[in-house]
Amino acid sequence: MSAQTQYNLKSPGVKRLMREACELAEPTDEYFATPLEDNLFEWHFTVRGPPNTEFEDGLYHGRILLPSQYPMQPPNIILLTPNGRFETNKKICLSISGHHPESWQPSWSIRTALLALIAFMPTSAAGTIGSLDYTKEERQVLAKKSKNWECNICGKILNKLSNNSAIKTLTKEESSLLSQIALKTEDETNTSENNDNELRHRTVNSVENRIDTEFVVFSEVQSQKDKLWSLVVWLLVFTITLLIIRRFFFV
Ligand SMILES: [Zn+2]
Numbered sequence: 001m002s003a004q005t006q007y008n009l010k011s012p013g014v015k016r017l018m019r020e021a022c023e024l025a026e027p028t029d030e031y032f033a034t035p036l037e038d039n040l041f042e043w044h045f046t047v048r049g050p051p052n053t054e055f056e057d058g059l060y061h062g063r064i065l066l067p068s069q070y071p072m073q074p075p076n077i078i079l080l081t082p083n084g085r086f087e088t089n090k091k092i093c094l095s096i097s098g099h100h101p102e103s104w105q106p107s108w109s110i111r112t113a114l115l116a117l118i119a120f121m122p123t124s125a126a127g128t129i130g131s132l133d134y135t136k137e138e139r140q141v142l143a144k145k146s147k148n149w150e151c152n153i154c155g156k157i158l159n160k161l162s163n164n165s166a167i168k169t170l171t172k173e174e175s176s177l178l179s180q181i182a183l184k185t186e187d188e189t190n191t192s193e194n195n196d197n198e199l200r201h202r203t204v205n206s207v208e209n210r211i212d213t214e215f216v217v218f219s220e221v222q223s224q225k226d227k228l229w230s231l232v233v234w235l236l237v238f239t240i241t242l243l244i245i246r247r248f249f250f251v
Helices: 002-006 012-023 110-120 136-146 172-250
Strands: 031-036 039-048 059-065 076-079
Touching: 012 031, 012 039, 012 110, 031 110, 039 110, 110 172
Parallel strands: none
Antiparallel strands: 031 039, 039 059, 059 076
């Protein structure tokens, strides 16, 4: 990749993206993603619709936009192929995408995001950002059409995935992540709002605790200073009294 030289190779984000590009270099039969030739922070991907759903055999292409703080901040996913589940050309609201940065973890990756996207497709749209509620039949029609879809950068997407169905096994973390996402759809908006509030609440609490602690430390220091001062004052008073007594009785 000629673009390599234009990036700071010491930056953790760049290192991480280059490692992920190597790991994802071989297409699987479920997904394939690769950075644009001139931009390491924009990737294009193709995923296969999950089997036994209305998306079965559909091929869906899209963009992944990586923030400069990746992997500390989550990627944004934008679908380009019409699919009936997600609006095209719009950032998708997954529990691990940019709309929910509080639930993203830096150990997750582009592969995790793609697996989450596939797992998320058959779930109910439930009015979340960028979701569409097409009927099963409409989605099936779009799945068939999707094979002829072309990206104006990558060209035809039909041959982007491998036909070898040796599926990479999921790591423990990936499986637990995917199950979390499945749970999230049931009460998506409320849960995410509650999480937001809880997070804010927790932050406020911890700030308050810190202020309390600082105040206690400050008071302790203050009371020690006070003691020292009163000692000095008493010593002065004592010395002056001694001097006065000396003057009156010993002159
Ligand atoms: Zn493309």
